[in-house]
């Protein structure tokens with residue numbers, strides 16, 4: 456998708472702080488972290504939202520979720536972690552390439568509601 460910022464990150468034409476990559480998926484740090492260590496996981500195939508993901512694509516993507524969560528847990532030592540995923544502008548989606556948020560949580564002052 457030519458106008459998709461996350462496809463450009465996959466291509467490498469927009470830089471990102473990558474933390475995991477395989478043939479199906481890419482994870483990188485969020486440019487506007489809501490807490491320390493906020494990261495995103497995306498499929499390499501452009502899929503706008505959860506409704507467009509095939510079962511196989513979902514399996515390939517979610518297979519690496521524990522690995523990424525554990526890497527962030529080891530690096531940032533949060534007290535907890537939220538996984539979050541928005542579909543549609545009304546649900547808060549701003550980038551229309553499927554992404555799963557990893558939001559490490561620290562204490563009540565960590566800034567995320």
Ligand code: 5GP
Nearest residue numbers: 460471483484485486487541547548549550
């Ligand atoms: P959404 O609201 O669509 O669920 O979340 C989009 C996320 O993408 C936001 O947390 C935002 O900070 C992040 N984001 C938007 N543009 C970029 C970018 O160019 N690079 C990175 N690393 N993150 C981005």
Ligand code: ZN
Nearest residue numbers: 459462501552
């Ligand atoms: Zn895309």
